[in-house]
Amino acid sequence: MPMPPPIAAVEEAASPSLSSGVQLRGVVKAYGSTQVVHGVDLDIADKEFVVFVGPSGCGKSTLLRMIAGLEDITGGQIRIDGRVVNELDPSDRDVAMVFQDYALYPHMTVFENMAFSLRYRGVAKAEIRRRVDEAARILDIESLVARMPRQLSGGQRQRVAMGRAIVRDPRVFLFDEPLSNLDAKLRVAMRTEIKRLRERVAITTIYVTHDQVEAMTLADRIVILNHGRIEQVGTPEEVYDTPATVFVASFIGAPPMNLLPARQEDGTLAIAGGAAMPRIGAAEGRALLAGIRPEHLVPAGTPGTLPLIDARATLVEPLGSDTLVSFEVAGTPAIARLPPRSVRRAGEMVPLAVAADNIHVFDQQTGQRI
Amino acid sequence: MVVICVLMLIPFYWVLKTSLTGENIYAYPPAIIPVDPHLFNYVDVWYMIPFPRYLLNSVIVTLMAVCGNLLFNTAAGYALTRDFPAKRWVVLLLLSCMLIPFQATIIPAYLITSWLGVLNTHLGIALPMLSTIICIFIFKASFEAVPRSLIDAARIDGLSEWRVMVRIMLPLSKPAIATNVILNSIWSWNAFMWPLIITRSPEMQTLPLGLARFLSVMENTTGALYAFVVLVLVPGLAIFLMAQKEFIQGLTSGATKG
Ligand SMILES: Nc1ncnc2c1ncn2[C@@H]1O[C@H](COP(=O)(O)OP(=O)(O)OP(=O)(O)O)[C@@H](O)[C@H]1O
Numbered sequence: 001m002p003m004p005p006p007i008a009a010v011e012e013a014a015s016p017s018l019s020s021g022v023q024l025r026g027v028v029k030a031y032g033s034t035q036v037v038h039g040v041d042l043d044i045a046d047k048e049f050v051v052f053v054g055p056s057g058c059g060k061s062t063l064l065r066m067i068a069g070l071e072d073i074t075g076g077q078i079r080i081d082g083r084v085v086n087e088l089d090p091s092d093r094d095v096a097m098v099f100q101d102y103a104l105y106p107h108m109t110v111f112e113n114m115a116f117s118l119r120y121r122g123v124a125k126a127e128i129r130r131r132v133d134e135a136a137r138i139l140d141i142e143s144l145v146a147r148m149p150r151q152l153s154g155g156q157r158q159r160v161a162m163g164r165a166i167v168r169d170p171r172v173f174l175f176d177e178p179l180s181n182l183d184a185k186l187r188v189a190m191r192t193e194i195k196r197l198r199e200r201v202a203i204t205t206i207y208v209t210h211d212q213v214e215a216m217t218l219a220d221r222i223v224i225l226n227h228g229r230i231e232q233v234g235t236p237e238e239v240y241d242t243p244a245t246v247f248v249a250s251f252i253g254a255p256p257m258n259l260l261p262a263r264q265e266d267g268t269l270a271i272a273g274g275a276a277m278p279r280i281g282a283a284e285g286r287a288l289l290a291g292i293r294p295e296h297l298v299p300a301g302t303p304g305t306l307p308l309i310d311a312r313a314t315l316v317e318p319l320g321s322d323t324l325v326s327f328e329v330a331g332t333p334a335i336a337r338l339p340p341r342s343v344r345r346a347g348e349m350v351p352l353a354v355a356a357d358n359i360h361v362f363d364q365q366t367g368q369r370i
Numbered sequence: 371m372v373v374i375c376v377l378m379l380i381p382f383y384w385v386l387k388t389s390l391t392g393e394n395i396y397a398y399p400p401a402i403i404p405v406d407p408h409l410f411n412y413v414d415v416w417y418m419i420p421f422p423r424y425l426l427n428s429v430i431v432t433l434m435a436v437c438g439n440l441l442f443n444t445a446a447g448y449a450l451t452r453d454f455p456a457k458r459w460v461v462l463l464l465l466s467c468m469l470i471p472f473q474a475t476i477i478p479a480y481l482i483t484s485w486l487g488v489l490n491t492h493l494g495i496a497l498p499m500l501s502t503i504i505c506i507f508i509f510k511a512s513f514e515a516v517p518r519s520l521i522d523a524a525r526i527d528g529l530s531e532w533r534v535m536v537r538i539m540l541p542l543s544k545p546a547i548a549t550n551v552i553l554n555s556i557w558s559w560n561a562f563m564w565p566l567i568i569t570r571s572p573e574m575q576t577l578p579l580g581l582a583r584f585l586s587v588m589e590n591t592t593g594a595l596y597a598f599v600v601l602v603l604v605p606g607l608a609i610f611l612m613a614q615k616e617f618i619q620g621l622t623s624g625a626t627k628g
């Protein structure tokens with residue numbers, strides 16, 4: 001009598017999305033008695049570029065290192081291309097990682113650094129040379145392959161570190177804040193480079209950063225983490241347009257979203273220190289936060305908007321392309337991004353308006369979007 | 371600085387000079403430039419006593435001690451960079467063992483050696499010198515200075531723990547290796563008391579023992595004695611000079627790392 005296939009096999013056969021990419025199921029990490037990652041669930045599709053973003057200490061690196069196999073998994077399950085990898089060694093997971101400090105082997109040349117892992121995977125000499133040459137060409141470091149790492153600049157080291165990952169042709173790329181050791185200008189250049197690289201090397205990628213601009217520009221989907229929990233997962237547009245929590249609202253976007261205490265009464269949203277806005281929704285009587293992005297505060301009289309407040313500018317920062325104006329709403333500091341030269345100096349009165357659609361409402365208690 | 375160097379070199383020069391001439395060291399006024407230098411004293415030493423035998427013994431014992439130290443100290447040092455239960459106690463135990471003078475351990479060491487049946491053998495002479503606690507800590511400090519991410523990268527690249535040590539840790543710990551080689555070769559080269567206790571037959575004696583024997587047998591062959599001394603010193607100096615750059619780095623990096 002034929003044995004029925006195990007349940008897991010049936011499940012995987014039934015849903016093709018589980019046989020590729022990376023899946024996290026209830027992943028928990030504890031150091032001793034302190035839990036730092038509290039049950040993370042996440043599905044990363046094949047060839048998707050996912051960015052983990054969050055403040056320092058939120059567990060981004062820990063999560064990434066668990067996927068890499070460098071940290072034990074306290075609880076839950078991690079699957080790569082359908083295979084449960086909880087108990088596998090890093091080398092058997094077929095992942096490649098780029099570290100914040102590059103982690104190039106200082107006693108080997110650039111070529112040897114890039115070829116090193118292939119040697120241990122039994123790749124033929126000629127094939128190694130071909131792959132390293134190709135990676136060097138893609139990254140424009142062909143002239144550096146004979147050098148030692150200490151003879152390279154920071155940006156060049158970064159390229160070599162990426163080259164070392166590319167030659168592997170792994171199932172998953174893992175990046176842990178690869179750009180944070182570079183100066184601002186180089187960082188922008190390398191960001192563009194990574195973006196360009198993505199189009200040439202299509203491999204599932206998980207990229208950790210605490211820089212929300214990096215996250216927005218690189219990601220297919222952003223995973224926002226806070227205190228070891230996922231706050232929201234979504235495309236850059238989704239997390240920007242409809243932040244799920246107050247945390248996401250204030251984390252994504254620069255300057256951050258203004259969050260003004262408010263209350264819903266008789267079908268209107270009464271913003272403390274500002275005008276009442278029409279609003280339909282079941283949040284009567286609760287303490288709320290009205291979130292308005294600086295760029296959605298516009299000069300009063302703009303069509304489609306309702307007047308919100310006559311603000312007294314406390315600080316004016318002309319950026320050229322636009323002007324940042326700081327003010328206070330009933331004691332809460334706020335910022336508006338206005339057209340250039342619309343406000344000249346602090347102390348001026350600025351009548352501001354907002355479109356009702358651009359107001360995000362959060363429950364003050366739970367921080368959840370309503 | 372130069373003056374101090376010269377002052378420190380004078381005794382060496384004197385030994386060398388005397389070994390080449392055989393003049394009485396108490397001669398007054400002393401001759402600064404050797405008069406009529408010759409190598410007869412060296413020839414004498416070579417043939418009058420079983421110098422080649424002593425030399426061979428010393429070389430064998432020193433090689434064993436150095437290899438033993440490299441093997442055991444790297445392994446122990448690597449283990450101490452990892453977390454394991456009761457690690458604090460192991461470190462404490464090692465450190466407190468450093469406080470016990472060697473002389474106090476001679477009797478148990480002798481008994482253990484005899485129980486192992488290696489009295490009066492090269493292995494027996496080398497046995498207590500196969501690992502040195504201070505050198506374990508030199509390796510520990512050196513391994514700890516290797517960035518964590520390098521080890522992570524190597525593991526992702528597919529290296530086993532053992533290979534990480536051989537391919538990553540050791541190449542990056544050259545100063546520590548040099549320090550180990552120099553210190554241990556000098557210590558075992560110069561060791562006197564333990565070989566004296568453990569060896570019975572003259573064929574197993576090492577150079578320092580040979581020197582002592584030589585002293586008691588021929589008292590007034592000053593030149594030959596000094597020639598002997600030079601022959602004992604030269605290998606140690608040679609090793610030191612070859613590795614001194616790495617050696618000094620090793621000592622200081624060990625020092626700052628605690
Ligand atoms: N070995 C460890 N032992 C105990 N706690 C640890 C250990 N490693 C990390 N942690 C804790 O786990 C939490 C998450 O650390 P993690 O390194 O993942 O943060 P992160 O999000 O990468 O931060 P950053 O942006 O600063 O790199 C932190 O609170 C940290 O203190």
Ligand SMILES: [Mg+2]
Nearest residue numbers: 060061062177
């Ligand atoms: Mg981190």
